[in-house]
Amino acid sequence: MKYLPARQDADARANAAIIMTAAALLALTLLSVMLGRYPLSFDQLVGLLIKAGRHASGDAPTTEETIVYMVRLPRIVAAIMVGAGLSMAGSAYQTIFRNPIASPSLLGVSAGAGFGASLALLMRGSVIEIEIGAFTGGLFAVALSFTANRLIGGRSVVTLVLCGMVMSALFQALISMVKFVADPVEVLASIAFWLMGGLSKINSQDAIAVSVPVICCAVILYAFRWRISVLALGEAEAASLGVDVARLRLLVIVCATLMSAATVCVAGIIGWVGLLVPHMARAVFGLAPGRLLLGSALGGALFVLLVDDIARAAFVVEIPLGVLTALIGAPFFLFLLMRAQSDRWS
Amino acid sequence: MRLRELATLVAFFAVVGVAGCAQARVVTDMSGRSVALPDQPMRVVTIGAVPVLNSFLFALGEQDKIVNGPPPELARKFQYVFAPNLTGKPIVQGAEKGLSVETIVTLKPDVILTMDVATVQALAAFNLPVVLLRWTAPDDVKALMALLGDIFGKQSAARDYGAYFDKTTQRIAAIVAQIDAAHRPRVLYANLRRLTQPHRIADWWIARAGGRSVTDNGRTEESYTFSLEQFLAWDPQILIVADRAELEMALHEPRFQNVSAVRDKHVYVAPAGAHLWANRTIEQPLTLIWATSIILPQQLPAEAVRADIDDFYQRFFHVKLSAEQIDEILAGAPGR
Amino acid sequence: MTRLEATNVCFERKDDVFALRDISLRIGEGEILCVLGPNGAGKSTLIRCLLGLLSPSSGGVRVMGEPIERMSCEKIAQRMAYVPQSTEAAFAYDVEHMVLFGRSAYFGKLGAPSAQDRKIAHDALDKIGVGHLRRRNFIALSGGERQLILIARALAQETPIIILDEPTASLDLGNQRRVLEAVRDLARSGKSVVMTTHLPDQAYNLQCDVALLKRGRVIAQGPVKEACTLSAMNALYETELRLLTGDELPLLHSFSPRLR
Numbered sequence: 001m002k003y004l005p006a007r008q009d010a011d012a013r014a015n016a017a018i019i020m021t022a023a024a025l026l027a028l029t030l031l032s033v034m035l036g037r038y039p040l041s042f043d044q045l046v047g048l049l050i051k052a053g054r055h056a057s058g059d060a061p062t063t064e065e066t067i068v069y070m071v072r073l074p075r076i077v078a079a080i081m082v083g084a085g086l087s088m089a090g091s092a093y094q095t096i097f098r099n100p101i102a103s104p105s106l107l108g109v110s111a112g113a114g115f116g117a118s119l120a121l122l123m124r125g126s127v128i129e130i131e132i133g134a135f136t137g138g139l140f141a142v143a144l145s146f147t148a149n150r151l152i153g154g155r156s157v158v159t160l161v162l163c164g165m166v167m168s169a170l171f172q173a174l175i176s177m178v179k180f181v182a183d184p185v186e187v188l189a190s191i192a193f194w195l196m197g198g199l200s201k202i203n204s205q206d207a208i209a210v211s212v213p214v215i216c217c218a219v220i221l222y223a224f225r226w227r228i229s230v231l232a233l234g235e236a237e238a239a240s241l242g243v244d245v246a247r248l249r250l251l252v253i254v255c256a257t258l259m260s261a262a263t264v265c266v267a268g269i270i271g272w273v274g275l276l277v278p279h280m281a282r283a284v285f286g287l288a289p290g291r292l293l294l295g296s297a298l299g300g301a302l303f304v305l306l307v308d309d310i311a312r313a314a315f316v317v318e319i320p321l322g323v324l325t326a327l328i329g330a331p332f333f334l335f336l337l338m339r340a341q342s343d344r345w346s
Numbered sequence: 347m348r349l350r351e352l353a354t355l356v357a358f359f360a361v362v363g364v365a366g367c368a369q370a371r372v373v374t375d376m377s378g379r380s381v382a383l384p385d386q387p388m389r390v391v392t393i394g395a396v397p398v399l400n401s402f403l404f405a406l407g408e409q410d411k412i413v414n415g416p417p418p419e420l421a422r423k424f425q426y427v428f429a430p431n432l433t434g435k436p437i438v439q440g441a442e443k444g445l446s447v448e449t450i451v452t453l454k455p456d457v458i459l460t461m462d463v464a465t466v467q468a469l470a471a472f473n474l475p476v477v478l479l480r481w482t483a484p485d486d487v488k489a490l491m492a493l494l495g496d497i498f499g500k501q502s503a504a505r506d507y508g509a510y511f512d513k514t515t516q517r518i519a520a521i522v523a524q525i526d527a528a529h530r531p532r533v534l535y536a537n538l539r540r541l542t543q544p545h546r547i548a549d550w551w552i553a554r555a556g557g558r559s560v561t562d563n564g565r566t567e568e569s570y571t572f573s574l575e576q577f578l579a580w581d582p583q584i585l586i587v588a589d590r591a592e593l594e595m596a597l598h599e600p601r602f603q604n605v606s607a608v609r610d611k612h613v614y615v616a617p618a619g620a621h622l623w624a625n626r627t628i629e630q631p632l633t634l635i636w637a638t639s640i641i642l643p644q645q646l647p648a649e650a651v652r653a654d655i656d657d658f659y660q661r662f663f664h665v666k667l668s669a670e671q672i673d674e675i676l677a678g679a680p681g682r
Numbered sequence: 683m684t685r686l687e688a689t690n691v692c693f694e695r696k697d698d699v700f701a702l703r704d705i706s707l708r709i710g711e712g713e714i715l716c717v718l719g720p721n722g723a724g725k726s727t728l729i730r731c732l733l734g735l736l737s738p739s740s741g742g743v744r745v746m747g748e749p750i751e752r753m754s755c756e757k758i759a760q761r762m763a764y765v766p767q768s769t770e771a772a773f774a775y776d777v778e779h780m781v782l783f784g785r786s787a788y789f790g791k792l793g794a795p796s797a798q799d800r801k802i803a804h805d806a807l808d809k810i811g812v813g814h815l816r817r818r819n820f821i822a823l824s825g826g827e828r829q830l831i832l833i834a835r836a837l838a839q840e841t842p843i844i845i846l847d848e849p850t851a852s853l854d855l856g857n858q859r860r861v862l863e864a865v866r867d868l869a870r871s872g873k874s875v876v877m878t879t880h881l882p883d884q885a886y887n888l889q890c891d892v893a894l895l896k897r898g899r900v901i902a903q904g905p906v907k908e909a910c911t912l913s914a915m916n917a918l919y920e921t922e923l924r925l926l927t928g929d930e931l932p933l934l935h936s937f938s939p940r941l942r
Contacts, residue, residue, distance in 0.1 A: 098772035183419040234770035242759025242787030
């Protein structure tokens, strides 16, 4: 049995961790703006940022400005939002499903979004149509999980999770069907690349499209953070403590689904972030709900931004983001499991 | 019982003998395999890059012999203009490169043409007469046509084509030689949706046409994937895309505003006749002529190009194209 | 004044079995009601109906005179606190956090615990006598300490009614005593306490009212000395018991099965 250190110490350490993570994120953001195939020196960058304030909107942008403001910055913002969104969704799910290794795709949002996007690609839709397809597909899959749970009269989270598993499997099968009938010359490759996840074509619109749902839902989750955390005690206890379990759970699922679907529609399927980061965040930032949510968001943003920088700068050909997060995340999770000695997760 | 055995044996030899008589000669394909073919193949099946293979046959005047139709994802309007008999013909390849072997066998082909090794292996097991064609280096098309000429007894047509190919390359080389190497513009042929340069041969014809292909880095892979930043760093002066939808996309994408090709409106759609001219096709000499006309417009005016196009299709495809049809070819595919 | 009242409550489970039939109970200020019964008698189902977690098929529950079905979750939580047999918390909360959960009904829709809430939580821990465990990890504690902390949480909820579901299950004698003393103190401070147990001795020690629950029916009700006779106990548990009398604390197993 381990004693936790005195409360004040643990609190202070956790608060310091938050500050350090935020600082690291800021530093990485600045570094990321400088990273890329187009050569840009530090002086040029500073000059650009200064000029931004006094830039007349009538002039056509220079190539350097295009690179920084229309290629790199949107990508960085998107990476941060994807990381924060998936982590917060994962953290919320781990709380309400009382499962320390739940992921945001538990109820089928990833598989549904993948199917929606694949269908749009099959019908050779435009980029907007693909994004809409992904978004609606994700929402649809989760709605189906919910409805299925209602139909079978399930009253606990266990049946809901099982319905989610069923829907995930169903939509994965449908994705395979789409791949099967797709034209191998162009479409099949496009689908495969999309599913692997990546931020290589993010523009300013995409960055905004993902930021809005993530920020809005984050605000909602933060506002309700304490009541949501009560759900981790189990349904009977939470209800007896005054929490409207069914409604709050629905709210959390809606927010988490919106965030996840938004990230999938601009970035494809990115795994492991929503599972790994909240899990680690509990160990580093403690269980105080507000700090935990903030810590998850910052940690997720840091992780995805770092991995995306590696994806675009470390190798000659860009590696898909979803592949790298899995390649890095899975072994790291194993490492964490090996180091987990305490009876934190019984 | 002995009589029955004897009768079976006789029948067997008779069949083999007859079959043997029909397989009158043996041809060596471009992978070195020996294939038994009839003297005059009357039924041809094309598998894989169907429009490209069909275009070889168009150039030899053998399009009537094709018995399979182009699959819908590869079909082009001009395939049917050059070979009206293709309409309604059965399709023998499916979405995931699956070959409908039964359909192929039912068609009773005298020769099957393909450029994929996998197809050869799949069909050889069924004792079907598959001829593998190879076109890796730009000049390979001449050897390819020579082989086809041999198969169809159209050796003179094949030689004719080879001579035309050489003559065109020499003619263009002479035009291009007048330009200083330092003044050659940067050219990119790319699929902008996927940010890839899909065919290595584009590096060849761009260079021959007087440009500098930015993706020419001595690679051996067929396609080359690049990033958005790399594209902006190259800053091509001429951009060639595969369809008109990509042209629109390139001109309106806010991030491409500073790229020289977009700024100066030097974005062109590669023409498409029997196949996309930018990829490997029998119409490659026309690709060279067209590319030169856009890279060095002073040296090669547009009217000369139209005359060359008209001449080519008449000479090799035996089709007189109308002005509208030539416009259509030059306008390129509409895209999605 | 009747704080909690169940009137003719029936609860039918899906497989047509009546888990509860015609239960009528009432409890007033400062009173303790022990619901005694064997395993499977329906004690947990009754608790859930009283807490409003299950809707009875017929009959009703009134909390402070108000029908429970008209009350919101929050309002119920401000009137009734629940001490479960054990907690199913998924993560390793520390003791202070665990007790702070008891203030959830007072956070308001978007709130977080205030300094006042924390003070109430600390006071509750001190009152139960486990204040020294405040900074410890909840799941690292012993069963008895955990149960006391759950009672402290119910205390922090500042409700007039507290319902405990078999609070001494799997506790050793020393911890049983501590928990029962805490329950007695709760009643002494004016709270209405409903407790389920399958040990009649505990009712004797608490000198409270009992309701004997067998197969979903209340077969006897009233002060423990009247309702818990040897024959009643034999009928309740369907076995032969011996009655040993004594009137000293701590707990004595006054009813013990006669082994064959």
